[in-house]
Amino acid sequence: MSRTVIVVIDGFGIGAMPDGGALRPGDLRADTCGHLLDHCRAANGRPLRLPCLGALGLGLVHPHPDLADRTSLPAAVGRAALGYPGADTFAGHQTMMGADFSKVVVARLGEHLDEVSTALRAAGHTVEPLDGRPLLVVDGRVLVHDNLEADPGINWNASARLEDLPFARILSVARTVRSVAPVARVIAVGGHADGPLPSFVREGDGGTVGLDTPASGFYRNGGLEVRHLGAPLDHTRQLPDLAARAGIPVTLIGKAADILACDAAVRRPAVPTADVLAHTIDAVRATARQSGAGTPGDAGAGPRTAADSRRGGAGPGPRALIVANVQETDLAGHQQDTARYGAVLEEVDAGLGELIALLNSPGDRLIVTADHGNDPTIGHAHHTREFVPVLIHRPEARGLEFLPDAHSLADVGATAALALGLDPAELANGAALPTAPRAA
Structure with a gap:
């Protein structure tokens, strides 16, 4: 089975991009992850409990004492620049799914x-x-x-x-x-x-x-x-539509269900994090009940080929694309509420643990990322223009691999397309991320 699940932790940045202070110079110190960890430790008297994010390698792209020495899962680890102007949930998700926002500008x-x-x-x-x-x-x-x-x-x-x-x-x-x-x-x-x-x-x-x-x-x-x-977009050249045309079931969960286009998708809109995680886990479990022969029209059904291996290998069995957005982290950022943000992040981490246990077949992918930053300590209620993590769980891998910096969130979508056996060149934007073995 080859299932790709993208979990977008809305507003979870890992440090300001070089142009992060263009609008507000103080935003150059934005660091949603680091400031959240510091404030929650001070308030709670303990670090945030984030074993899954730590095991996926978050501490490697955001070095912090509370994330040190936790990496233990077969993962590919990196970070991405946003690849679109400003810091916006709509633009972030459209870009991540392969949209070209090069003609969109920030303008009064x-x-x-x-x-x-x-x-x-x-x-x-x-x-x-x-x-x-x-x-x-x-x-x-x-x-x-x-x-x-x-x-x-x-x-x-x-x-x-x-x-x-x-x-x-x-x-x-x-x-x-x-x-x-x-x-x-x-x-x-x-x-x-x-x-x-x-x-x-x-x-x-x-x-x-x-x-x-x-x-x-x-x-x-x-x-x-x-x-x-x-903004006018060619949704046929975005990941959900591309997957659906290949016969791959698509499920959009949380805010992703509201802002991503795909006529064939199953939509599960929700705001409470518990509901978003439950819908995501249920969607993954549903794929496990599908026939090993694949779904009608599924290009991935049948014997595995050499081309499959080169593409990242959608092997035998049904494929699925699930995109989920956890919105309550972003809401807590807007409210400048570090306690709430930390509690939601711990809830997300627990849900990731369940997803990792379910996504255990060769070819499965769990991609954890974000759409922008939203530092709750920065002193205002706006998004912050930050790099975001790219943490990819790959059950068949032997260990940890480092990813080069992605120039755009579109590269995340292209990487997901490759994992599903699709051609990333059919997306309007983005290039699949190459991996390199971790240095000894």
């Missing part, structure tokens, strides 16, 4: 007012600035503005009160903005506010101006409607 709405206004007027809307500030009022009801909850320039919003407009009309405005927006996401937001939306407009970081959505009452007044419009 104020830098593109003319293009956005022209597109909206061409679509039949009235457009005017709000009190001369760099945001737009569309049809007298919809605010088009910088998203103030993400890093500056990552996302733009189109927001309106549902008592003023039905959500379908808000979404129509957002779609027109999306047609010319260079940023990763345009988000349509409709809700019930405590007053006129212009009264909740404020300045954000980095020269942004937008609606203070939490202050408006949208989140607490009920009836909130949201639609995320991502």
Whole structure:
């Protein structure tokens, strides 16, 4: 059997990238993993209990006394740069699955007012600035503005009160903005506010101006409607769709179920970590009940060939791709709550132990990684631009191997494609990581 499980620990960085301080110079000291370990030891009087992450080699890519001398599993160990602008969950997952984000940029709405206004007027809307500030009022009801909850320039919003407009009309405005927006996401937001939306407009970081959505009452007044419009991507050249077309069952769990595209995938959305882990473990157990003859159309069924071996070897038996996102680590980072983050990470580690026990056939892969950093000690509630770990459990390997630094999260997806016997060149982005034996 050849099953590949990707567990994304959302917001689990291992140290700032060289450009990590471009927006906030203080972010150059970001180190989600190291600061978390230090703070939890001080608060708990003991180190975090992370035996599986330690056994997978986390301490080799992030040297720390609490992770020393733990490596014991047959694993390939490395780290990855993000490979996309900013630090964003949506962009991180799309890149990891093989998307090319080279044309996506970080940009404030104020830098593109003319293009956005022209597109909206061409679509039949009235457009005017709000009190001369760099945001737009569309049809007298919809605010088009910088998203103030993400890093500056990552996302733009189109927001309106549902008592003023039905959500379908808000979404129509957002779609027109999306047609010319260079940023990763345009988000349509409709809700019930405590007053006129212009009264909740404020300045954000980095020269942004937008609606203070939490202050408006949208989140607490009920009836909130949201639609995320991502940058145009060729989802047929991402890992889930590529696997599905090869007859490989695909399961998307947690936030991955919400943000990754694949019509054939089984989706198990969940936020509580216990549910995410339970869905992941159940999905792996389900593959063990499949017939050894493989699934219909499974290119991996049948005798193992020399080409299989060269590809990383999807051998006889059914294959499966499972992608799970653990979101509560990221939520704890946003809340700057080291205690909660540490408790969730220990819960994740226990779940990894169960997955390692189940993924014990030659060709199986457990890939543990992240999508960006979210240092709960950094002094703000935004993501941090950090390297992330790449820890790959390989049951058939004899020992530990080191991976070169991945230039992009897309290399993680390409490596997973190789493990499934797929051609990484069919992805829009990424190159499978070569391995080298550990030095004696």
